[in-house]
Amino acid sequence: xxxxxxxxxxxxxxxxxxxxxxxxxxxxxxxxxxxxxxxxxxxxxxxxxxxxxxxxxxxxxxxxxxxxxxxxxxxxxxxxxxxxxxxxxxxxxxxxxxxxxxxxxxxxxxxxxxxxxxxxxxxxxxxxxxxxxxxxxxxxxxxxxxxxxxxxxxxxxxxxxxxxxxxxxxxxxxxxxxxxxx
Amino acid sequence: xxxxxxxxxxxxxxxxxxxxxxxxxxxxxxxxxxxxxxxxxxxxxxxxxxxxxxxxxxxxxxxxxxxxxxxxxxxxxxxxxxxxxxxxxxxxxxxxxxxxxxxxxxxxxxxxxxxxxxxxxxxxxxxxxxxxxxxxxxxxxxxxxxxxxxxxxxx
Numbered sequence: 001x002x003x004x005x006x007x008x009x010x011x012x013x014x015x016x017x018x019x020x021x022x023x024x025x026x027x028x029x030x031x032x033x034x035x036x037x038x039x040x041x042x043x044x045x046x047x048x049x050x051x052x053x054x055x056x057x058x059x060x061x062x063x064x065x066x067x068x069x070x071x072x073x074x075x076x077x078x079x080x081x082x083x084x085x086x087x088x089x090x091x092x093x094x095x096x097x098x099x100x101x102x103x104x105x106x107x108x109x110x111x112x113x114x115x116x117x118x119x120x121x122x123x124x125x126x127x128x129x130x131x132x133x134x135x136x137x138x139x140x141x142x143x144x145x146x147x148x149x150x151x152x153x154x155x156x157x158x159x160x161x162x163x164x165x166x167x168x169x170x171x172x173x174x175x176x177x178x179x180x181x182x
Numbered sequence: 183x184x185x186x187x188x189x190x191x192x193x194x195x196x197x198x199x200x201x202x203x204x205x206x207x208x209x210x211x212x213x214x215x216x217x218x219x220x221x222x223x224x225x226x227x228x229x230x231x232x233x234x235x236x237x238x239x240x241x242x243x244x245x246x247x248x249x250x251x252x253x254x255x256x257x258x259x260x261x262x263x264x265x266x267x268x269x270x271x272x273x274x275x276x277x278x279x280x281x282x283x284x285x286x287x288x289x290x291x292x293x294x295x296x297x298x299x300x301x302x303x304x305x306x307x308x309x310x311x312x313x314x315x316x317x318x319x320x321x322x323x324x325x326x327x328x329x330x331x332x333x334x335x336x337x
Contacts, residue, residue, distance in 0.1 A: 053231070053233070054233050054274075055265075055272075055274055056225055056233065056234055056235030056296070056298065057235060057265050057272075057274065057292050057293060057296065058265070058272045058293075060225060060292075060333065061292050061293065064333050095230050096230060096231070098230065099228050099229060099230025099231045100231065102228045102230075103226050103228060103332050128271065132273065132275070134275065134276055136276055137261055137263075137276040137298075137300075138258070138259040138261065138298075138300035138301065139233075139261075139274075139276075139298070139300065142273065142274045142275060144271055144272065144273035144274075145271060145272065145273075146270050146271050146272075147270055147271065147272050148270055163270065164267070164270070164272065
């Protein structure tokens with residue numbers, strides 16, 4: 001009963017799922033060094049987020065959370081792909097992204113590219129980041145960045161966004177709604 | 183003060199005793215800190231990852247203390263860092279020290295205060311052990327055994 005009430009509040013099944021005015025196709029390089037275009041993933045629900053590998057925290061936490069989401073989706077997990085786009089392309093080569101993803105049991109692709117290419121994808125999604133010099137640290141600089149998770153439908157349209165705090169239940173319910181709306 | 187030589191001697195003896203006790207306590211404090219660490223773990227750093235983070239709980243049974251620096255044989259540099267959330271954005275910055283309140287505790291965990299390991303010397307895999315050394319503001323060094331973990335569930 002409580003679960004149904006929670007689902008109703010979180011998923012709002014009576015509301016039509018809007019198409020959000022952000023996102024669109026883009027081209028970058030994947031964690032194997034191969035060219036990648038978003039249109040390759042037509043037919044899948046795609047979860048997009050921005051991060052960087054030096055951050056030992058937000059990005060692994062998001063990847064951990066999405067690994068749990070994937071397990072909870074069961075058979076539907078095969079219809080979902082996670083896309084992790086670095087906002088630190090100077091350090092995050094395909095090799096670094098590949099090592100990053102290795103720790104997670106998740107169908108995910110890590111993307112990098114030229115600074116200009118990454119910037120244009122950041123703008124496309126209305127995301128943001130800022131490079132912060134930290135001369136007192138071996139990091140030399142850190143990157144402050146937005147943490148929104150974008151959920152795209154099988155046609156590559158952004159249908160939902162999730163805040164960093166969004167739990168597994170909320171994300172699983174959202175993905176199921178997007179699959180059902182297709 | 184007008185008192186007998188016997189009383190004066192006694193007062194001297196008491197003063198010396200107090201001085202000795204204070205000195206003794208100071209020496210003891212320098213040797214064994216009131217800070218204990220537990221549940222220390224390091225996030226897995228597979229080949230190709232030269233940076234990772236360590237988390238732990240610090241408990242303090244005495245006066246306020248602070249971690250001022252640290253080191254580990256597993257990496258070239260160990261730094262004290264903090265994640266900060268500001269609305270929808272997240273930032274990471276080094277901090278000068280991590281204070282542990284008097285008779286209290288501080289938890290270093292994902293999304294907050296943590297230790298950063300830069301220049302990881304060899305891959306750190308699930309189940310490996312790492313030794314962390316934390317220097318406190320009272321001059322003592324805390325040696326903390328930490329387990330390498332691959333976090334799969336919710337943090």
